[in-house]
Amino acid sequence: MAAVVDTLRLTAEEAAGLLERGELSPAELRGAYLEAIAERDGELHCFLRTVEETEGDGVPIALKDVISTKGVETTAGSRILSGYVPVFDATVAGRVKKAGLSLLGKTNTDEFAMGSSTENSAWGPSRNPWDPERVPGGSGGGSAAAVTAGLAPWALGSDTGGSIKQPSALCGNVGLRPTYGSVSRYGVVAFASSLDQIGPVAKTVRDVALLYSIVSGRDPNDSTTAELPEPVRLPEGESLAGLRIGVPTELNEAEGIEPGVGEAVRRALELVTGLGAEVEECSLPRSVRYGLACYYLIAPAEASSNLARYDGVRYGPRAEATSYQELVDRTRDEGFGDEPKRRIMLGTYALSAGYYDAFYGQAQKVRTLIIEEHREALSRFDVLVSPTSPTVAFRVGERAADPLAMYASDLLTIPSCLAGLPGLSIPCGLSEGLPVGLQLIGPQFGENLLFRVGHALERALAFDTVPERWR
Amino acid sequence: MTWEPVIGLEIHVQLKTRTKMFCRCAAGFGAGENTQTCPVCLGFPGALPVANRTAVEWTIRLGLALGCEIAERAVFSRKNYFYPDLPKGYQISQYDLPSCIDGKMILPTSEGDRVIGIVRAHLEEDAAKTVHVGGRTGRIGGADYSLVDYNRGGTPLVEIVTAPDVRSAEEAKRFLQLLRQTIVELGISDAEMEKGTLRVDANVSVRPQSSDELRTRTELKNMNSFNFVARGIEAEVERQVAVWESGGEVKQETFDFDAATGALTPRRAKEEADDYRYFPEPDLVPVEPPAELVERLRTELPELPAARIRRIERKLDLERATVLVTGGLDALWEQTVAVGAERVAAANVIANNVVGAGVAPAAVPARELARLVEARERLPRAAFDEAIAKLADPGFSADPYLAQEAVSDTDELEPIVARVLEANPGHVEAYRGGKEGLLGFFVGQVMKETQGKANARVVSELVRAKLSA
Numbered sequence: 001m002a003a004v005v006d007t008l009r010l011t012a013e014e015a016a017g018l019l020e021r022g023e024l025s026p027a028e029l030r031g032a033y034l035e036a037i038a039e040r041d042g043e044l045h046c047f048l049r050t051v052e053e054t055e056g057d058g059v060p061i062a063l064k065d066v067i068s069t070k071g072v073e074t075t076a077g078s079r080i081l082s083g084y085v086p087v088f089d090a091t092v093a094g095r096v097k098k099a100g101l102s103l104l105g106k107t108n109t110d111e112f113a114m115g116s117s118t119e120n121s122a123w124g125p126s127r128n129p130w131d132p133e134r135v136p137g138g139s140g141g142g143s144a145a146a147v148t149a150g151l152a153p154w155a156l157g158s159d160t161g162g163s164i165k166q167p168s169a170l171c172g173n174v175g176l177r178p179t180y181g182s183v184s185r186y187g188v189v190a191f192a193s194s195l196d197q198i199g200p201v202a203k204t205v206r207d208v209a210l211l212y213s214i215v216s217g218r219d220p221n222d223s224t225t226a227e228l229p230e231p232v233r234l235p236e237g238e239s240l241a242g243l244r245i246g247v248p249t250e251l252n253e254a255e256g257i258e259p260g261v262g263e264a265v266r267r268a269l270e271l272v273t274g275l276g277a278e279v280e281e282c283s284l285p286r287s288v289r290y291g292l293a294c295y296y297l298i299a300p301a302e303a304s305s306n307l308a309r310y311d312g313v314r315y316g317p318r319a320e321a322t323s324y325q326e327l328v329d330r331t332r333d334e335g336f337g338d339e340p341k342r343r344i345m346l347g348t349y350a351l352s353a354g355y356y357d358a359f360y361g362q363a364q365k366v367r368t369l370i371i372e373e374h375r376e377a378l379s380r381f382d383v384l385v386s387p388t389s390p391t392v393a394f395r396v397g398e399r400a401a402d403p404l405a406m407y408a409s410d411l412l413t414i415p416s417c418l419a420g421l422p423g424l425s426i427p428c429g430l431s432e433g434l435p436v437g438l439q440l441i442g443p444q445f446g447e448n449l450l451f452r453v454g455h456a457l458e459r460a461l462a463f464d465t466v467p468e469r470w471r
Numbered sequence: 472m473t474w475e476p477v478i479g480l481e482i483h484v485q486l487k488t489r490t491k492m493f494c495r496c497a498a499g500f501g502a503g504e505n506t507q508t509c510p511v512c513l514g515f516p517g518a519l520p521v522a523n524r525t526a527v528e529w530t531i532r533l534g535l536a537l538g539c540e541i542a543e544r545a546v547f548s549r550k551n552y553f554y555p556d557l558p559k560g561y562q563i564s565q566y567d568l569p570s571c572i573d574g575k576m577i578l579p580t581s582e583g584d585r586v587i588g589i590v591r592a593h594l595e596e597d598a599a600k601t602v603h604v605g606g607r608t609g610r611i612g613g614a615d616y617s618l619v620d621y622n623r624g625g626t627p628l629v630e631i632v633t634a635p636d637v638r639s640a641e642e643a644k645r646f647l648q649l650l651r652q653t654i655v656e657l658g659i660s661d662a663e664m665e666k667g668t669l670r671v672d673a674n675v676s677v678r679p680q681s682s683d684e685l686r687t688r689t690e691l692k693n694m695n696s697f698n699f700v701a702r703g704i705e706a707e708v709e710r711q712v713a714v715w716e717s718g719g720e721v722k723q724e725t726f727d728f729d730a731a732t733g734a735l736t737p738r739r740a741k742e743e744a745d746d747y748r749y750f751p752e753p754d755l756v757p758v759e760p761p762a763e764l765v766e767r768l769r770t771e772l773p774e775l776p777a778a779r780i781r782r783i784e785r786k787l788d789l790e791r792a793t794v795l796v797t798g799g800l801d802a803l804w805e806q807t808v809a810v811g812a813e814r815v816a817a818a819n820v821i822a823n824n825v826v827g828a829g830v831a832p833a834a835v836p837a838r839e840l841a842r843l844v845e846a847r848e849r850l851p852r853a854a855f856d857e858a859i860a861k862l863a864d865p866g867f868s869a870d871p872y873l874a875q876e877a878v879s880d881t882d883e884l885e886p887i888v889a890r891v892l893e894a895n896p897g898h899v900e901a902y903r904g905g906k907e908g909l910l911g912f913f914v915g916q917v918m919k920e921t922q923g924k925a926n927a928r929v930v931s932e933l934v935r936a937k938l939s940a
Contacts, residue, residue: 067517068515068516068517074516081516084516086510086515086516086517087515088510088515088518185517185754186517186518186519187510187517188517189516189517190517193753221519221521222519222521222754223519223521223754224754224755301750302750304551304748305549305551305561305748308551308553308559308560308561309514309516309559309560311555313555313558313619314513314515314558323612324554324555324617325553348748351551351748351750352746352748356750
């Protein structure tokens, strides 16, 4: 069957329209994506596995491999979960199925979502559709690259410190990290529970809003979720009149922001002014100065505990051993890659007797300061703006040997994650021929506001999400 | 020197909620291995806990019954360690912010009320059950293989920690009996040590009488009845006194109590101290019970056993009151007395005969019991026992048993007594010569003659009168 649609350009909303009007059958639509996968995923390695049979007859979707899918292997990019087939669906997987979406497959991720490039995946890195020599970002690089490459109209990712927003920025599409508590984490392989959030990746803000409306809302299986205070609105207008946009100096002038990135964001801000919003500088001094350090205490501490369940006793591979202790030690030694091991050690140390107060305890206090600082800024502004990533996509292998350089990729996304706030990344231009992401940070449950601003700006920017080499 | 034991108790109580602490699996015994499990209690990737509302309320009820302050904000934490019975690699347990703190339990004694402080009562999840096969010790080290049954894993458990206020093994036992009765009456647990739904560890030290120092304490584990707790504490107190008196020093150790030999076996000391790396459980929200809920639970509390012991003591005596209340027998006693039974006799019959016959007190018709209590000395022993055993049968009536009332008529009995004495001249002579123990023989012979229908008390009076004449 010949491809009847151009999946590189087709949005999820358009695809839904084609199905609704009967212009395309669900099988034809799905076939088009499977064909695109067959054609381009050999180079990009976005998918860890595709699904043959599917229940849904709606728009296809890809899910990051940290999301449990009943009957479909779910590894979280780790050898320690190879062969693990969940007996239950994550709440978000259940919700997309209930909405009729058809599962295309599971996308690549850094192991346990720990990384900013997908190079930490036990199953090999994914590639950036704009330049396969470069990383797609991470940890959700598989989902982001798949959307840009037309291998899926939309996808779900997970974000702990930037794993949705940063790959979207590097791949030139739209990614939302929702308000903490607005989307259920039930069934999503945990990295850092107080930070993990599930969110959509798509080519347009409207698609992102649509998918967010499907997966969000309280889940009785996740005590940390809440009902949305207002229904999701698909954005329509183009005016930003009356909105106050804050530009935190520290987030926009941080060391390491590439000139081309800064320039693209400045041009976007000029457009914002043209659309009627007031743009003004503001400050988040402690959030940026301490954010990264705070994050790298809290996230590894929680991870060290969350990853304790992988002991080879109940599921996943089990190492040969002659005692329980040896079984656990060897299973974990063989099953975990370097990055999870590094973070387990960091986190174990940060929680140890005698160090708790100085590290984990102190980090929680700093987190409270960061929350307050954001609340204060968002009492004066509707939305805060900055680059999503300090740089455009870097080369595969460039930062792999330098964890600190890799951690710095998330410098600008981490503070609002610590504050539990929603963040939307939209493409705002190119630098060195590679996409630049613009980060919009809103108040708690301010997703509708982010959609409105993102949508208006998206129209004004008219960014072409198709990589230049495929136009 | 006189030594004073200083004892603190840690009591684990398995709540009998319908479902587990953090998932909707059925809780309780009896099902096949690993059939009461789900992704949450097996610790599957991504599964999240949701706290059991009933377990939280029951913990608060227990806290109120123990006179505790109920925390406006309690927090679940993670206690991190590896063991196959712990599927997540951590146990979820309240830690620095428990639901109940700073209570006390009154222990009525003949020297007045003893007050045992309750430091805290907190909610946690139970571990799964492991069976280590092979090896000599029954422990995981050296076992050929281990089997894990996750049915118990995730069952709600309340841990109660007392202050070191207990002063003897006997007092520990009495405290535990009263605590157990309180728990059972709240309807929150079966609290049976044999089934492991109630588990007790004891912290023991000794000090010179009337000093207020606290010396090094040891921990006793693995005692699976109140009697064993008492025996274990006794043995440990004796051991510690001997250590101090011989100029030695008690070391901090943990002992297993072996019920068969009564011996205390030290557990192998660990090389490093445990570091559980507690931190607040990010998957759960704090427990913040509304004040109205706490007040409602407070007003719903029944009259507690300690108070009832004091109330019943005034009509009876402390020992009997304690036995009735801690045995869950006082309600029946009150009903029986209310319909006219004599207090002490009713208490004795209930505590000895009814309990001995294994009859459920709640099923006993008080009026019929009162009739039996009243007639007990006039009834043949066998008839009385049979009546007691059948008390709980549906529609039980004392009538047929009372009809068997023993013969007490002396006119009827005297000729029989005379016949028996005539027939045994040797025994009569011996009795008169001082062998008064033969009284029983004569009574027995008369009972035989009357096919057990004679009133033994009346017969023995007649025999004695005749022989001393």
